[in-house]
Amino acid sequence: MGESKLFSAGRALSIAEVPQWDVVTDVAVVGFGAAGSCAAIEARYAGAQVDIFEVASAAGGSASLSGGEVYVGGGGGTSVQREHGFVDETEDLYRYLLMSGGPAADQERVRLYADHAASHFEWLGAQGVPFKGTYLPGKWIEPTTDDTLIWSGNEKAWPFSEHAKPAPRGHTVEFKGWGGGKLFMEKLSERAIQLGATAHYETRAICLITDQHGAVKGVLVRKAGEYLYVQANKGVILCAGGFITNRAMVERYAPQAMVCEQFVTGGNDDGAGIRMGISVGATTLNMHEFFATLPFFPPESLIKGIFINERGQRFINEDTYHGRVAHYVLRQPNGRVWLLVDNEIFGRPLIQQDITIAAVGETWEEVEAELGLEKGALVDTVATFNRYAAEGQDPYFHKDKEWLRPLLTPPFAALSYCQGDIEGHAFTLGGLATKPTGQVLNADGQSIPGLYAAGRTACGLPRWGEGYSSGMSLGDSTFFGRQAGRHAALESED
Ligand SMILES: Cc1cc2nc3c(=O)[nH]c(=O)nc-3n(C[C@H](O)[C@H](O)[C@H](O)COP(=O)(O)OP(=O)(O)OC[C@H]3O[C@@H](n4cnc5c(N)ncnc54)[C@H](O)[C@@H]3O)c2cc1C
Incomplete structure (x- = not known):
């Protein structure tokens, strides 16, 4: 030291x-x-x-x-949120932040922040930090454009979306490329x-x-x-x-x-x-x-895949914040996890292009066998997922229908998120x-x-x-x- x-x-x-x-x-x-x-x-x-x-x-x-991104909102919305039609009430920010703090959240701290976050954004601007004021839709780890407003957390994902009205709250400094x-x-x-x-x-x-x-x-x-x-x-x-x-x-x-x-x-x-x-x-x-993060996207299409553990079971809604996904991945039994994708959504994660592709097959049965999983474990999970996804539903993990799509187009693949293969x-x-x-x-x-x-x-x-x-x-x-x-x-x- x-x-x-x-x-x-x-x-x-x-x-x-x-x-x-x-x-x-x-x-x-x-x-x-x-x-x-x-x-x-x-x-x-x-x-x-x-x-x-x-x-x-x-x-x-x-x-x-860092990406130069601050999480602010409330007060009906920051100037940028309001300009792009997002209403962000202080109570929604408060509830979201309280939930984000987990079991040991500090109510007094969250209250102070929620009450003053919008004016804090103006204060940062007054100190000379430039914000362009534009909105960038989609799901980003860190924007490489110089846009300001992005969806940067769990706001739209279950269970957060049930407790606080979602709004994009990531406000990013005006800078092109990584590292604003x-x-x-x-x-x-x-x-x-x-x-x-x-x-x-x-x-x-x-x-x-x-x-x-x-x-x-x-x-x-x-x-x-x-x-x-x-x-x-x-x-x-x-x-x-x-x-x-x-x-x-x-x-x-x-x-x-x-x-x-x-x-x-x-x-x-x-x-x-x-x-x-x-x-x-x-x-x-x-x-x-x-x-923690295991940046498994972009490409955004990978969010339409499903994570399974060595029992062939899902454990998370994949459209939630990548850091939350990472925590769930890291605690699966024996550190063995794969992201299942079909040919339509396949891609290599931008931040880990050399990801290990643990199995490829013309059928899900082949992928299951190549991963060495119990017969039926993966196949049943995919079949259940596909059946509900076709109806725009995910009754077990509540993934939003924006990201739901049956995995039907061969070849099928399993990207390895097993410990040893991942970069956390x-x-x-x-x-x-x-x-x-x-x-x-x-x-x-x-x-x-x-x-x-x-x-x-x-x-x-x-x-x-x-x-x-x-x-x-x-x-x-x-x-x-x-x-x-x-x-x-x-x-x-x-
Ligand atoms: C690549 C990357 C991307 C990130 N992106 C984001 C983002 O977009 N949004 C976000 O909210 N967070 C982001 N983070 C996290 C965020 O940058 C940090 O958590 C944040 O900077 C913490 O602020 P801080 O003031 O506590 O520490 P720092 O900003 O690190 O400041 C601490 C300072 O203390 C100095 N110091 C340490 N020990 C001593 C000592 N003994 N004596 C004197 N000086 C000392 C250090 O040199 C340093 O300058 C990112 C981080 C990284 C690395």
Whole structure:
């Protein structure tokens, strides 16, 4: 993790061990990514002196590699939703987000976000992030056009569609090609600097500094081999990302994510922020949760296929968000799963062109035999699926009729989603327990004075892998980064 033997993120320094203060500021922000930039902007708006410490040589973090897509809506609709005829009531966004948070959803956090997500979108625009304002229909992992509005989650899919009126809520920065997050972050980081925040690059936050009462008073950083003691009079905000690159932490806290060998990260998600929080008594939430995807489409036609496990049984509506599909795939018995397709819908997934084709046949019986499945297991499943699909129905998994079509045109094939053949992509969703203000909480649910966290260092809005939608992490990081920046600057008690 690049830390000295003397100091570690897991052990806070006592103020008594501080020889001198090398930097004195109001708000020290650790990490200049999505959450850190927005925390810095709001803290500056509130009049605080802000110093940002960033281990990389430039701002951006994982967010600068991202698709630059934020999940927003409500209030009757953002300006873009309304322009394209989508009404998105706050209560629908609220219900959707609550469901997306899973069993441990945080109602207070969801309420705050749902009430203010539409105005947060306008705020991002006001900071200089460009949105073209156009709508792109269809199903996308990440748009490569410069359009704005897309369907980016489970909104139209069962069971979500039964609980909240669907609306497209992915709002993407105006950028052609993959990786619009670069532009997104250029704009936000430029804004923080324009407003007067001071950025210290190639400067790693090493550990927190506390007083005799356990209040956080500063942070020790290292730049070019030298240690600097930073006094933060109003607070330290940890915005250092999650822990997907720290395999020891993943093994300990989120072992199911170990099968995903592709890390969705800018490279510095080593859990340092979370460990710093733990070192001063913070509690953590949902550390086992992670976003995962096995991007099985585009081409969109593959959504019309059906996933089966080694018992020949279906287990998911394939039109749901690809990350939700991935979680279901990953937990099938013995990690053995195939996507069944016929000749009309066959294609190779864009992101995994070298997918293993485990079986091909002129009949489903041949495919079943080639996969070595129990006689009748696959054939019966396909026959049942085909019978209902012909009527536009899916009584067991409720796949929408837009994606229902009997698999009748030979040759038939089984694309392998068996462990060993797949490339799982993941980042972590668990982190420090915080209030929606960003104040970090201890095991008794009390805030730790002087300590805030946002983005993937905290357990935020996206906290359940099965409920994640594209845009939720940037939406959460930017929105709750703002809350933390403002509260730290104003030193609010609650
Ligand atoms: C390819 C890709 C596509 C994605 N697409 C999307 C998308 O379209 N929409 C979406 O919502 N999410 C997307 N994500 C996820 C999203 O980018 C991240 O979850 C999000 O950036 C988290 O924000 P953050 O502020 O917590 O972390 P980051 O943006 O990663 O910022 C953390 C910063 O902290 C720095 N840091 C870490 N440790 C230290 C330390 N000890 N001292 C100082 N600095 C430190 C890091 O270098 C980094 O700059 C994508 C991610 C990737 C990689």
